Amino acid sequence: MPNTNPDPERRMTRDAALDVLARRRTNEVVVPAMTALGPWVRRSGSDRNLLNLGFMGGASTYALGVALARLDVGVWVIDGDGSLLMQLGSLATIAHAAPSNFLHIVMHNGVYETSGAQAIPSEGRISFAGLAREAGYAQVARFHDVEAFDAQLDEILAQDGPTLVELITAPTESFYKPGPPPSERPTPAVARNWPTVRDALRDD
Amino acid sequence: MTMIAQSVAATELLEALLDAGVQDVVAVPDTHQRTLIASIEADPSMRFIQATTEDEGTAICAGLIVGGRRPILQIQHAGLYACVNNLRGLGIDGAFPIVLMVGLLSRDRAKAPQADFGSMVRLAEPLLDALEIPHHLIDGPADVGQIGAAYREAEQRGGPVALLIGAETV
Ligand SMILES: Cc1ncc(C[n+]2csc(CCOP(=O)(O)OP(=O)(O)O)c2C)c(N)n1
Numbered sequence: 250m251p252n253t254n255p256d257p258e259r260r261m262t263r264d265a266a267l268d269v270l271a272r273r274r275t276n277e278v279v280v281p282a283m284t285a286l287g288p289w290v291r292r293s294g295s296d297r298n299l300l301n302l303g304f305m306g307g308a309s310t311y312a313l314g315v316a317l318a319r320l321d322v323g324v325w326v327i328d329g330d331g332s333l334l335m336q337l338g339s340l341a342t343i344a345h346a347a348p349s350n351f352l353h354i355v356m357h358n359g360v361y362e363t364s365g366a367q368a369i370p371s372e373g374r375i376s377f378a379g380l381a382r383e384a385g386y387a388q389v390a391r392f393h394d395v396e397a398f399d400a401q402l403d404e405i406l407a408q409d410g411p412t413l414v415e416l417i418t419a420p421t422e423s424f425y426k427p428g429p430p431p432s433e434r435p436t437p438a439v440a441r442n443w444p445t446v447r448d449a450l451r452d453d
Numbered sequence: 454m455t456m457i458a459q460s461v462a463a464t465e466l467l468e469a470l471l472d473a474g475v476q477d478v479v480a481v482p483d484t485h486q487r488t489l490i491a492s493i494e495a496d497p498s499m500r501f502i503q504a505t506t507e508d509e510g511t512a513i514c515a516g517l518i519v520g521g522r523r524p525i526l527q528i529q530h531a532g533l534y535a536c537v538n539n540l541r542g543l544g545i546d547g548a549f550p551i552v553l554m555v556g557l558l559s560r561d562r563a564k565a566p567q568a569d570f571g572s573m574v575r576l577a578e579p580l581l582d583a584l585e586i587p588h589h590l591i592d593g594p595a596d597v598g599q600i601g602a603a604y605r606e607a608e609q610r611g612g613p614v615a616l617l618i619g620a621e622t623v
Contacts, residue, residue, distance in 0.1 A: 278519075299519060304542030307512035310504065311543070314516020314524075317477070317502065338505030342513075346502060440547035447519050 254359065254373055254393070260419040261395035263356060267292055269399045270325070270354065273406065276453075277323035277352075278315050278446060282308035284362050284423040285327040296449040302439040306335030309343060309353060316348040319450055325352040331361040331369050333377060340413075344385030349409040353381070358420045366420055381413035393417035458562040458619035459593035463488040466622060467496060469600040474523050477502055479510045483529035485556030489622045490527070507536035514551045515543045523604070529556040530573045533580065533615075540613060541584060550607035552600075553615045562620055566590070581615050592619040 254260070267285065271293040281289035282301040290298055299315065301308040312326035333339070333355055343351060355377045360366040369375070378391040388408050392398040398416065405412060466489050470478070478493050479502045493499050504510040507528045517524040528536070533555050543549050557566055560574045569575045581588045587606060589599045599616055607614040 299516075303546050304512065304539045307508065307539050307543065310509040310512035311516045314513040314518070315520045316516070317500075317513070318517045318520020318522040336506065336509055339509050342504050342509055440542060443515070443519050443547065443549070447521065450519070451521060 257419045260393050260417050263418045265395040266416045277325050280308050280312040280326040283329035296445050299446045300439050300442050306332050309339040316351045323350050327354045330357045340384035343411050351411040353413040355415045357415050358418045360420050378415040386411045386413050388412040391415040456562045460620045460623040461594050463492040463622050467492045469597045473601045473604050475525050477524040479513045479524050480527040483556040485558040486622050507532035508539045511536045511539035515549045526553045529558050530577045544613035548611040551613040552603045556618045586613045588615040590617050590619050
């Protein structure tokens, strides 16, 4: 079967995709995962960034829980393609729960970038927008061109979700480099940022 | 043979959940607690959220807590084995006060769970111990008060608490 994804030079960069999203962000809760996490937080600092680290695959349903608790607030998850594959059933769970305030961005870079850029299974054939559509999402879209994504995003955000937008991105070289041992930099710190988000939502 | 585990009526469990302030039941179907699932689905004051795996269920509960809700994760023992990484990452590292209700399907009612023949039942408590998650057996109607207590304990410790349902609900 032919590779259905464009060549690396015709894919949008992760950072350009995040810039488009950061420009639209107002009061949404955003759950960034994997290589999107650092660059997202640097672009769009907020007490509504709910960080996803240390439970690969869990970002989509973590975000779903927030969306179902607060149907009045937009919830965006910026998922990795490998991460979504790890809990692919979440597409059916999300479609079934059907929160209209839910935006699922999938960064389809084709690789497990954090762990060394190994190809994801079925890269070149798999379509996350297609999987979401068949699972029952209200709206799906797929872009490799960042200008097209930028031009369409307002219209996408105006529709009721759950919505999945698959962004075909070029891999970068963001390998995971272990930091100092946990005694110096406690690993739970990232996973424990949620009370800040809870409090921000409570004050709404 | 004396039976140490007795069935608890679904109505009693549901009432205890409502008393504890539970609003959302996140579940992967459990044969053991199917009468309770049916009562929950029939109760308009409870929201039933179906997940495809217990890993998802754990993360949904965490997200609900961020949004100010009080959920319960209702699963069977096999599901506990299936959600270890999210339970560790969110429950332990994230310090989320998630309460789990875990059905010990096929448990020999005449024995303590750790003396059970089947690995599903026998290893549940040692696994929770390894994960540093407190657990309490609901082995009959007298233990239903454990539900409210589990929420207090989870909030206090900042982490998950598991309730093991010892006999099939009726
Ligand atoms: C349960 C589990 N298995 C394996 C890993 C190792 N791992 C860490 S990051 C990663 C790849 C993530 O890939 P993806 O979600 O596509 O995001 P990207 O790094 O490409 O942004 C893997 C396999 C892990 N963290 N957890």
